[in-house]
Amino acid sequence: MSTPRRVRADARRNSDALLEAATEVFATAGVDAPVRDVAARAGVGVGTVYRHYPKRSDLVAAVFRHQVDACADAAPVLAASHPPAEALDRWLARFVEFLATKRGLAAALHSGDPAFDALPAYFDARFRPALTSLLEAAVAAGEVRDDVPAVDLLHAVAHLCLPAEGVLPDHARRMTGLLVDGLRL
Amino acid sequence: MSTPRRVRADARRNSDALLEAATEVFATAGVDAPVRDVAARAGVGVGTVYRHYPKRSDLVAAVFRHQVDACADAAPVLAASHPPAEALDRWLARFVEFLATKRGLAAALHSGDPAFDALPAYFDARFRPALTSLLEAAVAAGEVRDDVPAVDLLHAVAHLCLPAEGVLPDHARRMTGLLVDGLRL
DNA sequence: ACGGTTCCGGAAGCACGTTCCGCTTCCGCG
DNA sequence: CGCGGAAGCGGAACGTGCTTCCGGAACCGT
Numbered sequence: 499m500s501t502p503r504r505v506r507a508d509a510r511r512n513s514d515a516l517l518e519a520a521t522e523v524f525a526t527a528g529v530d531a532p533v534r535d536v537a538a539r540a541g542v543g544v545g546t547v548y549r550h551y552p553k554r555s556d557l558v559a560a561v562f563r564h565q566v567d568a569c570a571d572a573a574p575v576l577a578a579s580h581p582p583a584e585a586l587d588r589w590l591a592r593f594v595e596f597l598a599t600k601r602g603l604a605a606a607l608h609s610g611d612p613a614f615d616a617l618p619a620y621f622d623a624r625f626r627p628a629l630t631s632l633l634e635a636a637v638a639a640g641e642v643r644d645d646v647p648a649v650d651l652l653h654a655v656a657h658l659c660l661p662a663e664g665v666l667p668d669h670a671r672r673m674t675g676l677l678v679d680g681l682r683l
Numbered sequence: 684m685s686t687p688r689r690v691r692a693d694a695r696r697n698s699d700a701l702l703e704a705a706t707e708v709f710a711t712a713g714v715d716a717p718v719r720d721v722a723a724r725a726g727v728g729v730g731t732v733y734r735h736y737p738k739r740s741d742l743v744a745a746v747f748r749h750q751v752d753a754c755a756d757a758a759p760v761l762a763a764s765h766p767p768a769e770a771l772d773r774w775l776a777r778f779v780e781f782l783a784t785k786r787g788l789a790a791a792l793h794s795g796d797p798a799f800d801a802l803p804a805y806f807d808a809r810f811r812p813a814l815t816s817l818l819e820a821a822v823a824a825g826e827v828r829d830d831v832p833a834v835d836l837l838h839a840v841a842h843l844c845l846p847a848e849g850v851l852p853d854h855a856r857r858m859t860g861l862l863v864d865g866l867r868l
Numbered sequence: 869a870c871g872g873t874t875c876c877g878g879a880a881g882c883a884c885g886t887t888c889c890g891c892t893t894c895c896g897c898g
Numbered sequence: 899c900g901c902g903g904a905a906g907c908g909g910a911a912c913g914t915g916c917t918t919c920c921g922g923a924a925c926c927g928t
Binding site: 689691692693694717718719729730733737738739 | 883
């Protein structure tokens, strides 16, 4: 059932290089940047991109998952190196930063491309546990109220940060600040 | 200062045919349908499309405005032919129907294309007065509460109908039904 | 070192938006 | 009525971007 055949070293190297290159290119030129640009940045041909990510959207999804992982993984690290309330603060700031790079991705999510179908679930699967443990620690330390479930907080912040129409620049930071203050006991 | 030169008859005919063709094509194939398809449906060449609508997005915006007009214009007609509360009901159903064809348009609105910049204002300029007069009539007849401004109702319904993630099929109709029940006295 | 397998590169194919320009159609005027 | 020029039309051609294809290079177990 498992995959007995090993992955060739150069293939793995290229795969990683592509993910990194795509992250950089998408960050500077937006998710609509041409595939050729990503290939060039990674120092490979476009054929190689399509070998590893059959569709453009697969590449976008992979970058997204990678960034979700990076952000979620920051939670235990912060929890281990800061007191509960500060860890929570810092992680939420990190989360807002994560969301800030997602302009245009909300649109992609609703584009109907099947490559994006699993992303919302992944988002929840990684972020909910991460935030839950931070919240529980802060609650246990008596530093924040205990009646705000992680999901609600995640969605509230996400909606604040991926806003609709005429939106002020750092509306996101201000509103999130309010939320966090509201958490404090 | 005005335009003394008349519009040629065939030009106007083509312009109208294009709007109608685009409405049909966008409705069946989505707003991402190729311009060539619209041209074919209207029985003209692509050059003619671009003569009347310099950018693809101008065509999309024109269709949108046209549909907004059709929906908003239905309000006074319904008001004249039904008792206030029923007119309100029917118009909201009509509004939900209007929104139902707008999948993918929310994404377009945030695409940054200048052709769409004026659409939110147009939306408000046409729908707010339409709904306001329906509401006022129903309030005057003592059939609905008077503390719900038209804007709030419009936005609430719109948000219910252009939903985010895993959405049930007729979530829209159910939630709107709830709202309307809430209005009743 | 060898051979099969896996992977790579980038040119070619395709789909779409948009432009361009020679030809057609309209219509005001004589 | 019919003429002439302006207004409008069609669709081939171009630019850009995604995706496919395949000859050959790189890898790795023996």
